Amino acid sequence: MTHLVLILGRLTECFLAMGLLIQTIEYLYLRDSTGPKGVWAFSLQGRDFKSAPLLQAFFGWLSQDAVYFWLLLLRLMACIVLFVAGGSLPLILFLFLSGLFIVMRWRGAFNGGSDFMTMAVMTGCVLAYVIGRWEDMELGWRAGMIYIAIQSATSYFISGGVKLLSAEWRSGQALPLFLDGGVYGPLSRFSPYWFGAVAKTVSWAFILWECSIPLALLAWPNALIFCAVGLFFVVWVFWYFGLNRFVFAWLSSYPALCFIASVIGG
Amino acid sequence: MPDLHFSLTDGLIFIYFLSLVAALLLGRRGVSATWLFLLRSFIPNWRFFHALGYTPRLFVRIRNEQADWSDWQIMMPRGRRHWSHLFFNADLNLAMSEQTLVEQLSTDITDLPDGQSIEQTTTYPMVERLVRTKLLPPDRSWSQFQFCLCLYLTGKTVDFNEDMILLSPELVRE
Numbered sequence: 001m002t003h004l005v006l007i008l009g010r011l012t013e014c015f016l017a018m019g020l021l022i023q024t025i026e027y028l029y030l031r032d033s034t035g036p037k038g039v040w041a042f043s044l045q046g047r048d049f050k051s052a053p054l055l056q057a058f059f060g061w062l063s064q065d066a067v068y069f070w071l072l073l074l075r076l077m078a079c080i081v082l083f084v085a086g087g088s089l090p091l092i093l094f095l096f097l098s099g100l101f102i103v104m105r106w107r108g109a110f111n112g113g114s115d116f117m118t119m120a121v122m123t124g125c126v127l128a129y130v131i132g133r134w135e136d137m138e139l140g141w142r143a144g145m146i147y148i149a150i151q152s153a154t155s156y157f158i159s160g161g162v163k164l165l166s167a168e169w170r171s172g173q174a175l176p177l178f179l180d181g182g183v184y185g186p187l188s189r190f191s192p193y194w195f196g197a198v199a200k201t202v203s204w205a206f207i208l209w210e211c212s213i214p215l216a217l218l219a220w221p222n223a224l225i226f227c228a229v230g231l232f233f234v235v236w237v238f239w240y241f242g243l244n245r246f247v248f249a250w251l252s253s254y255p256a257l258c259f260i261a262s263v264i265g266g
Numbered sequence: 267m268p269d270l271h272f273s274l275t276d277g278l279i280f281i282y283f284l285s286l287v288a289a290l291l292l293g294r295r296g297v298s299a300t301w302l303f304l305l306r307s308f309i310p311n312w313r314f315f316h317a318l319g320y321t322p323r324l325f326v327r328i329r330n331e332q333a334d335w336s337d338w339q340i341m342m343p344r345g346r347r348h349w350s351h352l353f354f355n356a357d358l359n360l361a362m363s364e365q366t367l368v369e370q371l372s373t374d375i376t377d378l379p380d381g382q383s384i385e386q387t388t389t390y391p392m393v394e395r396l397v398r399t400k401l402l403p404p405d406r407s408w409s410q411f412q413f414c415l416c417l418y419l420t421g422k423t424v425d426f427n428e429d430m431i432l433l434s435p436e437l438v439r440e
Contacts, residue, residue, distance in 0.1 A: 116310035
């Protein structure tokens with residue numbers, strides 16, 4: 001079990017590093033949007049911090065073009081180090097704090113769910129290294145894995161549960177309309193998703209699979225099957241909704257689900 | 267007789283998922299305070315694509331030199347899919363973030379305290395800049411523009427008389 005938690009912890013770091021690397025390259029490319037003439041210029045967005053002048057001044061300094069550029073460059077290097085050599089407390093803290101700054105700079109989230117899951121996995125890693133610094137890494141990763149698994153399992157259960165409670169999802173009506181209004185829409189009128197039976201089948205497949213997360217935690221083979229289907233699901237979401245960050249964010253939570261299932265069910 | 271032995275861990279997991287079911291049934295209040303809003307990554311809302319409902323959409327129109335207004339043009343984030351976007355999809359992610367900003371403007375209008383104007387919020391000037399920098403045609407054939415926010419049911423056609431929740435002043439180009 002000692003080896004398993006450390007191996008799964010390392011796997012978490014590798015998936016997390018891949019996701020963070022992609023995000024950081026995209027932020028570097030999008031610097032015009034956060035620059036002085038951009039929509040997210042600090043002269044406009046800084047109003048969010050008006051109740052805390054010191055923090056506003058600090059964020060204002062960090063948001064300057066040159067400082068922000070070097071911060072992202074440092075973050076890029078930190079991601080590569082995390083992937084190649086693994087984490088350490090200072091490295092993980094830097095990635096966590098710079099990630100926190102970036103999501104606050106984009107008013108809480110740049111890409112919604114993927115930012116939430118990325119922060120959840122990073123928080124799990126911070127827990128692992130803080131506990132590991134004073135106790136040992138095995139205990140640290142156990143704590144980190146529990147935190148990540150709770151967030152990941154909650155995400156699936158809530159996401160499936162709200163669909164189950166929605167009459168439009170249960171009837172299959174919601175799926176084609178979301179796809180039609182999505183970034184790759186409008187759907188072709190020949191798309192199979194317009195057929196009621198197809199839409200209903202796909203919708204129920206999502207609902208049942210997402211709500212089945214408690215069963216996945218009962219034994220590690222269940223968790224492996226759940227994660228394999230999960231991989232297909234996140235790639236499907238990327239293909240139809242363009243959410244590339246979603247893939248790596250959820251992938252990095254899968255080792256924790258497998259670990260918890262191996263602890264609970266053996 | 268089947269073995270019905272449950273451990274403490276099984277019980278705790280059962281209680282946890284039961285509390286999630288309760289949370290789902292009781293609903294969830296939105297995050298309104300600014301700091302909670304900025305730190306919402308730590309209190310995630312996992313309700314993705316949960317139900318069809320009213321979607322806020324931004325519309326823009328321009329006035330030409332003959333003082334005629336154009337038709338309203340909708341801002342709709344759209345892109346072309348490619349497998350390589352799995353590793354780099356910055357433009358589309360930004361477009362989705364811009365739509366999130368528009369949705370936030372709609373929330374701000376709903377939550378606006380008495381006596382405060384929407385122009386005083388953080389979101390309004392950001393949306394105005396979005397319109398100015400990205401949504402207006404680059405040519406010099408127009409002198410004024412206006413934007414509006416409409417809230418209407420997913421899958422329906424917009425009715426500007428019924429669905430408009432915000433109409434900007436007539437603005438001049440910079």
